[in-house]
Amino acid sequence: MSTFEDHRSLLVAVAYRILGSVADAEDVVQEAWLRWSGVDEASVEDPKAYLVTVTSRLAIDRLRWAKSRRESYVGPWLPEPISTTPDAAEQAELADSVEMAMLVVLETLSPLERAVFVLREAFDLPFAEIAEIIGRAEPATRQLARRAREHVRDKRPRFDVDRDERRRITERFMGASAGGDMDALIELFADQVTMVSDGGGKARAALRVITGAENVTRYLLSINTPANMAKFLVSIGMSDLPDMEFALATLNNAPAIVISAAGRVISVISLLIADGKIETIYVLANPDKMGHLQPS
Known part of the structure; x- marks a missing residue:
């Protein structure tokens, strides 16, 4: 099964981006392995294309x-976070496609x-190959792609790409939140900052999106008390x-705060x-989405 293992990381990457769930992606790749194990490899002209x-x-x-x-x-649904390794040489589209904000879109x-x-x-497959994968004619596949691109372009939020700047702001947010510094938090926030929490009914979390710098700040400080x-x-x-x-x-x-x-x-x-301000805070607390992560 070395052929399958050679492509496993690619298959997980494809499945995760389509599903937004690590557990579901792993299940899909396991099912793909079972199907591959029943195939005569010699009969497969292009194993990579077949497995994708x-x-x-x-x-x-x-x-x-x-x-x-x-x-x-129960409450907002957010994609499962996944550990990634910074790679300056990685194709920009491939890196962007795993950003939390992009997965939400x-x-x-x-x-x-x-x-x-x-x-x-993300993977730059030719339309003819994608059409074969989804079982549609190539013109219909191009139409699907055009519609998806337009939708993503309209919905996709802007975000800073400077990794060091994002890390500095994340560190400041972590310090201000832990220290209960209301003024420091408000200074970090855009006026219409939003906070989206995913507890899935299995962890104490806000059931609705919270909007506005003061509202988000007050909520963050309230949940940071020993009792809460x-x-x-x-x-x-x-x-x-x-x-x-x-x-x-x-x-x-992207930099993220991991609480253990x-x-x-x-x-x-x-x-x-x-633009140097926090526009959205994504809080994931559903324990079903944490199991694959290791404490930092």
Whole structure:
């Protein structure tokens, strides 16, 4: 199975970008492996193309199923964070396609539109190959791609690409939040900053998007009290109330705050930063989305 292992990282990358879920991506790649194990390798002219096709089709089917389940999700749904390694040589489109803000926008596309967008824009597959993957004629595939590009262009937020600047602002946010410094937080925020929290009904979290610098600041300071932090820990099954640790890590091609307790990751905070100001705060707390991450 060395041929499959040679392409595993690519298959995971494709599946994750289509699905926005690490667990679902891993399940899809495992299913692709099972199908590959039943194939005579000598009969496959292009193993890479074959495996990408199988993985993409499985991911599209899984996304259709997942979207129906997300209709009953408790509170906002956010993509699962994934650990990434900074690589200055990486293709810009491939790196951008894993950013949290981009994955949130991709959630608004149909499964076929999302698959076509990912395969074309992130992985630069030719339209003829994408058409074969999704089972559509090439003109229809080009139309799907055009519609997806226009939608992403209209919905995609601007964000600063300077990694060092983003890290400095993330560090300042972490310090101001931990220190309860209201003025410092407001200074970091855009006027219409938004905060999106994903607890999935399994962790104590805001059920609606919070908007406005003062509203977001007040909420952050309120949840940072010992009593409310204890309530959060209890909500995820930590009754002994262990100490929490805060660290920076590179997740989804950007600096992120990783919060750990008792040797496990319990929350991730990712910031969308534009023109030196925080535009959006993504807070992930659903324990089902933390299991694959390691404390920093």
